[in-house]
Amino acid sequence: MVERAKIIEAVTAAIEKAPERKFSEGVDITINLKNIDMAQPKNRIDETILLPQGTGRKIEIAVLGKGEITTQAKEAGADLIMGPEEIERLGGEPREARKIANQYRFFLAETAVMPLVGRWLGPRLGPRGRMPMPIPQGTDIRPIVERLRNSVKIRTKDKKVFHAKVGSTEMNNEQIAENIDAVLKRIESVLEQGSLNVRSVYVKTSMGPAVRVV
Numbered sequence: 001m002v003e004r005a006k007i008i009e010a011v012t013a014a015i016e017k018a019p020e021r022k023f024s025e026g027v028d029i030t031i032n033l034k035n036i037d038m039a040q041p042k043n044r045i046d047e048t049i050l051l052p053q054g055t056g057r058k059i060e061i062a063v064l065g066k067g068e069i070t071t072q073a074k075e076a077g078a079d080l081i082m083g084p085e086e087i088e089r090l091g092g093e094p095r096e097a098r099k100i101a102n103q104y105r106f107f108l109a110e111t112a113v114m115p116l117v118g119r120w121l122g123p124r125l126g127p128r129g130r131m132p133m134p135i136p137q138g139t140d141i142r143p144i145v146e147r148l149r150n151s152v153k154i155r156t157k158d159k160k161v162f163h164a165k166v167g168s169t170e171m172n173n174e175q176i177a178e179n180i181d182a183v184l185k186r187i188e189s190v191l192e193q194g195s196l197n198v199r200s201v202y203v204k205t206s207m208g209p210a211v212r213v214v
Contacts, residue, residue, distance in 0.1 A: 007184075010213040025207060045191075046129070046155045056170055061078050091119065
């Protein structure tokens with residue numbers, strides 16, 4: 001487990017070394033694993049992690065379904081709401097479907113429309129790791145949308161190296177460090193040997209040099 005002070009030190013160095021910009025940059029970490037066979041599906045990571053200080057960026061969320069779920073989606077400020085007809089229409093519009101799959105980070109779908117989603121949007125969403133979270137009828141999605149707006153998705157496939165967005169340069173260093181700490185703890189909790197499976201961790205701004213955390 002990495003000490004919080006060490007994380008803050010690395011974040012501070014990464015921010016200081018980054019070229020000065022007139023706009024806010026994202027802050028990312030890169031995690032390299034070791035002594036683990038990622039060809040085995042059981043060892044792959046597929047986690048949605050709540051960042052205690054949020055992402056520092058707007059996370060766009062799409063809700064698929066009809067009736068009550070769409071009413072809640074509007075109240076929760078969902079960025080895209082699609083009914084069954086629109087889902088089916090996108091099946092014949094691959095370019096538009098691909099654009100939607102790239103733009104929206106999280107998808108929620110009423111269980112009743114999941115077969116439609118699988119048939120018409122599955123080829124676009126599946127490879128990107130964005131198949132919708134199934135929502136049973138009667139579930140209040142408002143707190144789910146709120147949580148996802150402050151979450152990051154990590155999906156490793158068969159690679160031992162992966163990246164995660166942990167904030168932006170508009171946030172202070174302690175906030176970014178708290179987010180990194182949350183991600184590392186979650187990742188270590190799902191690895192077979194915990195921190196022993198972590199070779200190294202680096203932090204950097206989007207356009208700045210990487211600084212080693214551990």
